[in-house]
Amino acid sequence: MAERATPIRVLIAKPGLDGHDRGAKVLARGLRDEGFEVIYTGLRRTVDAIVSAAVEEDVDVVGCSILSGAHATLLPKVVVGLRDAGASDVIVVAGGIIPEADRPALEEAGISGIFGPGTTIPEVASFLRAHARRR
Amino acid sequence: MPADVKHFAARRELAQAISTVERPGAAANQRIQVALATSAAESRHALVVGITGAPGAGKSSLAAVLADVARSAGRRVAILAIDPSSHESGGALLGDRVRIDEHPDDEGRFTRSIATRGSGHSLAYVTAAATILVEAAGFDLILVETVGAGQAEIGIARLADVVLVVEGPESGDEVQAMKAGILEVADIVVVNKSDRPGAQATFDRLRTGLALGAGAPELLLVSASASAGITELLTTIDEVGSRRGIRGRIRRVEAHLIAAAEAHMDAQVREATASGALTTRAEQIVAGSAPLAGALSDLFGFSEDSDA
Structure with missing residues (x-):
């Protein structure tokens, strides 16, 4: 194994009341194989719990998987929560079922990337390598 | 500064310090040195408990429930959960937080997932340094959960004040308990999942096997999921820890230098x-x-x- 730079750390979170985590697990596993350190937090986490975990794990990226339709409410709260915790250099990306019409508002709210169905793991990986903070 | 920034400031500083020591170099040494000076100046003494055992024995669940019991007794508790990095990609999937409830408003708790990052052993190189930082941040009890396979027992025995080996309800016969290896480093052997069939029989077999040697470890039967026997376990941990005296910080620096x-x-x-x-x-x-x-x-x- 050649010397590598410090791996990018990614928290994969399932905010709110949404019991479907297959997509999140596939992404977590896929990003591991792309060389990321992935912290998976499990189902039904509150925004505060996600922010607190992101701070303790000192992650570079918070990825929220959301299929419940609550994205417009919850995702901006994650961005604000991180900012209030002094972690505004952590980028927030989202995946799941997010209608096209809702995207501009989320981007406006500070969501860096939105990945819908059909996105490949290498696409997500190269986006994160390009946008996550440098160490 | 919004109130929340202050709220998270201590945890954020500790989290960033651990990231710093994950990258060896002058900044890492400086950070460890500062932490040691802080602990000495403030007379901070953490008890470091290593939790090891086979995958699936219930190490994460046991760490989580031990943390709950210790926290409700007013102690400040940190969990360092080690998981393996892939030799192929260098990436890691760190899943221990799934079993640990988040307490976003509680400054008396801290959980960090650590990848082994090229360490040939299943204890990450950075683990000893991380315990030094966590101690300096004012945590009294540090639970270090190992990968639970391979040679972790050697590293954890060097680092921890108290080593806990977790066994599942069907963990072999008394001859296995007599073999060299993981049980040799145990201060306390915990048979988990006491609510499952086979747990009592495993406990009895281990008691027979372990009793034959000098300096036999303590043996307890618990259930992490039912939170049974956990208070007794914490008492036993403290008893073993107090017998060890206050060499803990020296041992942690030794373990760091070896790592x-x-x-x-x-x-x-x-x-x-x-x-x-x-x-x-x-x-x-x-x-x-x-x-x-x-x-x-x-x-x-x-x-x-x-x-x-």
């Missing part, structure tokens, strides 16, 4: 492997065109007289 030496050695081995120097020398030795003597100093910079 740093291993990291250095492992990096040299990787380099000699990747560059082809190792293979070239091996070919020459086999062909008789270069001696075996001197190979370690040529490849890894060992001094001549240590070179067999």
